[in-house]
C-alpha cells in the first residue's frame with residue numbers, strides 16, 4: 382500500500398514542475414534576461430551578445446539547456462550560485478557585467494523558478510566567443526572584488542507596501558545597473574542611487590529617475606510613469622530610445638498592472654537626488 386503515497390507524490394511533482402516553470406517565465410521577463418543573452422539575429426538565449434565596457438569586451442554565454450554549449454544538466458544549486466553569488470561551477474567568479482550584484486537580492490525560490498523555466502526551453506547548440514579583455518584583467522581578481530564589495534547588500538524598505546516595488550526595481554529589474562553611476566572600481570555609488578550617469582552602458586547618457594523635479598521624474602504623475610513603463614511613451618509624446626526601449630519591450634511592458642503600479646509607487650518614494 383506504500384505505493385499510493387509515492388504515486389501521489391509523483392503526480393504532485395509532475396504538476397508542480399510546469400507551475401514552477403510558469404512562475405519562472407514571469408520572473409525571467411521581470412529580470413530582463415533575454416536581451417543580454419540573445420545576439421542580434423542569433424538563436425534565442427544562445428548568447429553571443431557583445432558588451433563593450435571600460436573593462437574590455439564581453440560576450441554573453443548560451444543559457445539554453447544544451448548540454449555541450451549551454452546550461453543543460455546544471456543542478457538548481459549550481460544555477461542559483463551563479464545567479465545570486467556570481468560563482469561558476471569550478472569556483473571561479475563571474476564578471477559583474479552579468480548583473481549578479483542585483484540578482485543576489487532574489488529569493489532562492491524565485492531563482493529556482495527561473496532555472497525550471499530555462500530547463501523547459503528547447504536547447505540551442507551554439508558556442509560563443511571568449512571575452513576580449515585587457516592584459517591586466519583576470520578572473521581571479523574578481524574574488525577580492527566580490528569579497529570587498531558584495532558583503533553589504535541593499536536592504537528592502539521598512540514599509541511593507543513598498544517592498545514589492547523595491548524587489549521589482551533592485552532585484553529583478555536591476556534598474557540601478559544602468560541608472561546608478563559607478564565608481565572607478567565598477568561599484569554602484571549608493572549616495573547617487575538611480576540619479577543617472579553621463580557614461581552608462583554603450584557610453585550613453587542615462588537619465589535621473591529619482592523624484593527630483595528638475596531633471597528627475599519629480600514632475601511625472603504616477604500614471605505617466607506607469608504608461609511609460611508599459612509603452613515607452615514619454616509624457617511629451619516622444620518615445621524612449623535605445624537601451625530603455627529594450628527594457629520596456631522585454632521587461633516592464635510584460636509586468637502585471639499590479640506589479641507595474643507597485644514599481645511606480647516605490648520609484649516615487651526614493652530619495653530625490655540631483656542628476657549628473
Ligand code: HEC
Pocket residue numbers: 409412413414415417418432439440441442443444451452460463464469474475476477478479480484495
Ligand atoms: C546585462 C546583461 C546580462 C543580463 C541582464 C543577464 N546576464 Fe547572464 N550573463 C551575462 C554575461 C556577460 C555573462 C558572462 C559572465 C562571465 O563570463 O563572467 C553571463 C553569465 C550567465 C550565466 C553563466 C553561464 C555559464 O555558462 O557559465 C548564467 C546561468 C546566466 N548568465 C543567466 C542569466 C539569467 C537567468 C538572467 C536573468 C535573471 C541573466 N543571466 C541576465 C550577461 C547578462
Ligand code: HEC
Pocket residue numbers: 549550554555556557558559560581582585586587588589590596597598609615620621622623624625628632633648
Ligand atoms: C540597460 C540599461 C537600462 C536599464 C536596465 C534600465 N534603464 Fe531606464 N533608461 C535607460 C536609458 C539609456 C534611458 C534613456 C533613453 C533615451 O535616451 O531615450 C532610460 C530612460 C528611463 C526613463 C525615462 C526617464 C526620462 O527622464 O526620460 C525611465 C522612467 C526609466 N528609464 C526607468 C527605468 C526603470 C524603472 C528600470 C528598471 C525596471 C530601468 N529604467 C532600467 C537605460 C536603462
